[in-house]
Amino acid sequence: MVNKVKKIAVMTSGGDAPGMNAAVRAVIRTALNNDIEVKGITRGYEGLLHGEIKDMTSSHVSEVIFRGGTFLLTARSKEMMTPEGQERAGQICKSLGIDALIIIGGDGSLAGGLKLSKMGINVIGIPGTIDLDLDCSDYTIGFDTAVNTAMEAISKIKDTSSSHERCSIVEVMGRDAGDIALWCAITGGAEEVLIPESGESDVNSIINIILENRTKGKKHNLIVVAEGRGGSIEMAQEIEKITGIQTRATILGHLQRGGSPTALDRMHASVMGYKAIEAILNGEENRIVVYRDGKHITVDLEEGLNYKREYDPQMYNIIKAISI
Numbered sequence: 001m002v003n004k005v006k007k008i009a010v011m012t013s014g015g016d017a018p019g020m021n022a023a024v025r026a027v028i029r030t031a032l033n034n035d036i037e038v039k040g041i042t043r044g045y046e047g048l049l050h051g052e053i054k055d056m057t058s059s060h061v062s063e064v065i066f067r068g069g070t071f072l073l074t075a076r077s078k079e080m081m082t083p084e085g086q087e088r089a090g091q092i093c094k095s096l097g098i099d100a101l102i103i104i105g106g107d108g109s110l111a112g113g114l115k116l117s118k119m120g121i122n123v124i125g126i127p128g129t130i131d132l133d134l135d136c137s138d139y140t141i142g143f144d145t146a147v148n149t150a151m152e153a154i155s156k157i158k159d160t161s162s163s164h165e166r167c168s169i170v171e172v173m174g175r176d177a178g179d180i181a182l183w184c185a186i187t188g189g190a191e192e193v194l195i196p197e198s199g200e201s202d203v204n205s206i207i208n209i210i211l212e213n214r215t216k217g218k219k220h221n222l223i224v225v226a227e228g229r230g231g232s233i234e235m236a237q238e239i240e241k242i243t244g245i246q247t248r249a250t251i252l253g254h255l256q257r258g259g260s261p262t263a264l265d266r267m268h269a270s271v272m273g274y275k276a277i278e279a280i281l282n283g284e285e286n287r288i289v290v291y292r293d294g295k296h297i298t299v300d301l302e303e304g305l306n307y308k309r310e311y312d313p314q315m316y317n318i319i320k321a322i323s324i
């Protein structure tokens with residue numbers, strides 16, 4: 001079969017995620033092995049709009065599988081959010097003569113890709129975000145590393161906090177999604193978790209849990225709060241004021257986005273990068289590579305972005321059941 005695909009471009013966009021490098025590596029190596037020329041776009045849409053585009057060779061991606069962040073750099077482009085910016089980005093893609101643009105990023109980045117696809121650019125998305133909030137995929141690159149980093153930090157906070165018989169509030173990332181918080185709560189042995197998807201729990205119910213636990217002899221409590229719920233510092237002050245129990249809040253912040261990717265992230269990223277090129281070679285257009293029911297497949301870009309998963313309270317219920 002004659003390979004009609006001659007040239008592609010790849011970029012990382014939005015918040016960086018550990019494993020993005022592994023995905024770019026898989027994209028570049030699979031493409032080059034199929035005689036496809038690869039352009040690397042730096043700084044996501046910002047770089048695209050400002051001509052920061054260079055030829056990629058296999059050696060550009062040697063050793064990158066071990067590294068966190070993204071060697072292609074990334075940005076949140078304000079210009080790409082405007083119709084004028086999108087139009088210009090579309091024109092630039094056309095002038096590059098690429099057969100496909102591979103975008104590794106979260107929902108915002110892939111929504112930008114959808115705009116480009118409407119202008120005739122073949123866009124293939126790869127889910128890359130620590131938040132696990134691209135609902136069409138059961139996995140997004142970076143999640144496992146972020147959870148492991150946060151879990152390790154929580155274990156350390158627990159050491160000092162239980163030594164002082166304090167209450168700890170730990171705020172983890174997750175703007176609209178509570179997955180990092182739920183996983184951290186289970187793996188960190190939390191008494192309570194606050195996530196944006198559910199209105200369950202407030203300061204008063206947390207105070208009741210802490211006081212009840214004290215009567216049972218439990219001297220230390222851990223509450224995990226997702227960034228999307230926020231307010232951990234004020235919550236700590238309130239708990240201390242009402243209960244008299246010393247309470248400290250820690251916001252883990254960007255610490256969670258860094259670090260060498262775990263095996264799981266390297267694995268998903270490598271397979272997704274490979275699958276993106278496979279889809280292009282198969283003549284697929286405007287798709288997202290997703291992980292669903294244990295398999296890596298592709299789904300329609302627009303349908304994938306519109307897909308919303310329903311909140312399942314099971315994990316929350318498990319946290320409550322095993323915290324007593």
Ligand code: F6P
Pocket residue numbers: 014015016076129130131173174175227257
């Ligand atoms: O990439 C996802 C994420 O880390 C969210 O959890 C967080 O709300 C946001 O990015 C932070 O973005 P920035 O690094 O631009 O402040």
